[in-house]
Structure formats: C-alpha cells, structure tokens
Amino acid sequence: MNARNMALPAGKRCADCGLLRAGDADGLCPHCRLRRMLRNGLRHVDDNYAATWVMLATIASALLLTLLLGGGISQNGLV
Template sequence: MEIGEAGGASLGRCMDCGRLRADGEDGLCAHCRLRLELLRSALYAEERYGVTWVVFAALVAVILFLAISGAGSVDRGLLGAWFR
C-alpha cells in the first residue's frame, strides 16, 4: 500500500467523481461541491427569470388595457375615440 492509498482510505472518495476528498460531511470533493452549488444557483436564477417575465407581461397588459379603455372614461383613450 502506498502513502496516497493509505490517505485515500482514511479520507474517503468523492461520491460523484471518485477523487480523493479532503473534507466535507456530504461525501463530495471541493470541486463537486462547487459544481453542485453553481447548479443550484443557476436553477434559482432561471426560476427568477421566468417570474420576472410573467410580472413584466402582466404590467404591459395592464398598461395596454388602461390605454385602450381610457382609464375608465369613455371620452378618452383609443376605445372612446373609435366609438364616438
């Protein structure tokens, strides 16, 4: 048994890539732990991106509705101009 193998037996191997890991109770090496964190943050950012577009589309719909309807007055707005 070589020195590296003895150290590997005491430290354990990464659950994902199989490399020797130096620390961590999750069974991952530092590289795989970082990759997992980046994946989680990317999924969170993608979720926020979708919500942003839904809110933006709702605001545009409200603004267009108010412009077309004249904000409650028949004399103003595009709808009032068409039906005079």
C-alpha cells in the same frame, strides 16, 4: 487514479467524482461542491427568470389596457 488516491478509503473519497479527498459531511470534494452549488444556482435563476417575465408581461398588459380604455387620462386637465 494515482497511488495517493487509491490509498484513500472509500469513505474519504468524493461521492461525486470519487477521486479527490472529501472534506465535509456531504461527502463532496471542494470542486464538486462548487459545481453542485453553481448548477443549483443556475436552476434557481431559470425558475425565477420565467416567473419574472410573466410578472412583467402582466404589468405591461395591464398598463396598455388601461391606456387603451382611456383610464388615467383626465378630460379636465390636471386634477
């Protein structure tokens, strides 16, 4: 820590890194706020990634089952 950071009162320091000046009500500096936003965004993408693949696998299996059972194939030409 340099003298400038040591001169900051504890309420003005970042709640995460403790070094930089916190400028918002959450008590985080811009760097830590961006890092937390990215971390939360990646966690959200991971949650949706699994749900998306489950949904696509369900749709693909339903289409394959329909084709294997002969559904959707007309015996009398285009109807």
